[in-house]
Amino acid sequence: MPLNIDIQQILLHLLNFVILFAVMYFVLYKPVKAFIDNRDRYFKEKEDETSKALEEATAAKDEYEAKLRGAAEEIKTMKAEAQKDVREDADKIRSDAKKEAKNILTTAKLKAEHDTEVMIKNANSEICELARQAAENFVITNTSDAYNSFIEAADAPDED
Amino acid sequence: MSKKRKIVSLAVFGGIIIALIVGIVATAPPAGAKEPINEVMKDAVLHETGRINLFGAVQVNPALVSAYIVTAILIVFAVIVRIFFIPRFTPIPGKFQYLLEKGVGLFTGLAKENSPHKTQFIGGYIFTAGAYIFFGTLFELFGFQAVTVSGHSIALPAPLADINGAIAMGFFSYGVILFGGLVNNGIKGMLHALKDFTLPVSMSFRLFGALLSGALVTELVYYYTLTSYVLPVIVGVMFTLLHALIQAYVLTMLVSIFYGESSEKKEKSEKAVKTKIKKEKRRKVS
Numbered sequence: 001m002p003l004n005i006d007i008q009q010i011l012l013h014l015l016n017f018v019i020l021f022a023v024m025y026f027v028l029y030k031p032v033k034a035f036i037d038n039r040d041r042y043f044k045e046k047e048d049e050t051s052k053a054l055e056e057a058t059a060a061k062d063e064y065e066a067k068l069r070g071a072a073e074e075i076k077t078m079k080a081e082a083q084k085d086v087r088e089d090a091d092k093i094r095s096d097a098k099k100e101a102k103n104i105l106t107t108a109k110l111k112a113e114h115d116t117e118v119m120i121k122n123a124n125s126e127i128c129e130l131a132r133q134a135a136e137n138f139v140i141t142n143t144s145d146a147y148n149s150f151i152e153a154a155d156a157p158d159e160d
Numbered sequence: 161m162s163k164k165r166k167i168v169s170l171a172v173f174g175g176i177i178i179a180l181i182v183g184i185v186a187t188a189p190p191a192g193a194k195e196p197i198n199e200v201m202k203d204a205v206l207h208e209t210g211r212i213n214l215f216g217a218v219q220v221n222p223a224l225v226s227a228y229i230v231t232a233i234l235i236v237f238a239v240i241v242r243i244f245f246i247p248r249f250t251p252i253p254g255k256f257q258y259l260l261e262k263g264v265g266l267f268t269g270l271a272k273e274n275s276p277h278k279t280q281f282i283g284g285y286i287f288t289a290g291a292y293i294f295f296g297t298l299f300e301l302f303g304f305q306a307v308t309v310s311g312h313s314i315a316l317p318a319p320l321a322d323i324n325g326a327i328a329m330g331f332f333s334y335g336v337i338l339f340g341g342l343v344n345n346g347i348k349g350m351l352h353a354l355k356d357f358t359l360p361v362s363m364s365f366r367l368f369g370a371l372l373s374g375a376l377v378t379e380l381v382y383y384y385t386l387t388s389y390v391l392p393v394i395v396g397v398m399f400t401l402l403h404a405l406i407q408a409y410v411l412t413m414l415v416s417i418f419y420g421e422s423s424e425k426k427e428k429s430e431k432a433v434k435t436k437i438k439k440e441k442r443r444k445v446s
Contacts, residue, residue: 006324009220013227013319013328020231020292025284028238031246032264033283039251 181389200379210314212306222306222314223322229304230296230319263287270412275420278344282419285336286412289329293411296320297371297404301397318400320407321371323364330364333415341422349422356418363414370407374399 211219241260249257264283267290271283296319303315319325337359341349378396381387 004221004323005327006221008218009224009322009324010328010331012214012218012220012224013322013325014332016224016227016231017288017292017328017332020234021285021288023235024238024288024291027235027242028260029264029267029284029287031242032260033268033280035246035249036261036265036268042251 197380197383200383201376210308210310210312212314213309219309221322221324222308223317223319223325225306226299226304226316227296227319227325229316230292230299234291234295263291267412271416274413274416275340275423277425278340278419278423282336282340282416282423285333285419286416289333289415290408290412293320293329293367293408294404297400297407300375301400317375318371320367321375323368326368326371327360327364329367329411330360330362333363333411334360336415337418337422340419344423345425352422359418363411367407367411370410371403374403 210222212222212225214220214225245256245260253261264287267287268279268283271279271286275282300316300318300321305313306316308314320329337356338354341352343349345352377399378392381392381395
């Protein structure tokens, strides 16, 4: 044949290449590719897991941030309410204290008036007693002297 | 190193090289005894004279012996890798594992790029073809010697520097493309691939021509005494390496592209669907 083309040699080349292809495909290419694919799959799964975890973490972070924002507002409201309560309580206490002070004052005034009255009464009684006693003492003293004079006069001998 | 020492070293090396050149020129056979250039070229192309006895049964071109040796080396390498290295592969690859993965990944990527729907088989095929062309072409650099039937010594060429090897490779590749069309698209797919009937011829002759051109240039360079010093080291090695890379890339690329075309699932085009709808409407109206 022209150009030294030889069918038998072409077939021998083909046989050689088919054997090489079979061996290279099953012994080298397929196992190496399987290994690469498995590793890629493993890393892909890991990547997916990581992305999922990251998404979850981001969602949780957003949720917590929202909660924190809510909590800050809640704290603000609670603080305002507490301040209002405190103010109301303070007003109430102050008003109660005023009322109580007024009561105490009134009671004290009444008591003082009563005590004054009692004291005046007692003082009057004591004055009366003292006046009586003084009168009595005066009377007694004067009576005794008169009596003694009488007795002495009576005892004295008659000059006539 | 001092300047004086450098000059002395250069002078010594220069003297040795000149003495060797003179010796080689002086001991060269007379020009008349040399094989004419056209015979050298013809032999490099056709291998008509330098035949080798294969297993004592058939006389074959030396490239077939080269093909068998390259195949044996690749098979032994593959088996060793499969037994001793692949079971010890780690998720973080070492140097050798990285090299292997890179090789497999390169051809898998090529297959995915050109034949995205079917990659496994064609990836394996172009991996084998690429390795065979690349290492087969590099094989000629070693200049392994064989004895021809006439008793002469001959340097074994690249397997694909023989037209029979190139034809085998071209037709087998075409067979793979036809097979891809048949398996994935049935007879239609195979007929689609059959319309490119010139493909095996073009692939065969491209391979053969490219590899042969390198061999011819190297032969020419070696043939003339003046150009046979230093130059062949650059020209021969460079041409061989370039051919190894370029031809491995070209053939694998072409095969993967044609395989991708023939195995692609054909869907009805939008225009065809519209035409069908119009026809149905017309039929209903009439």
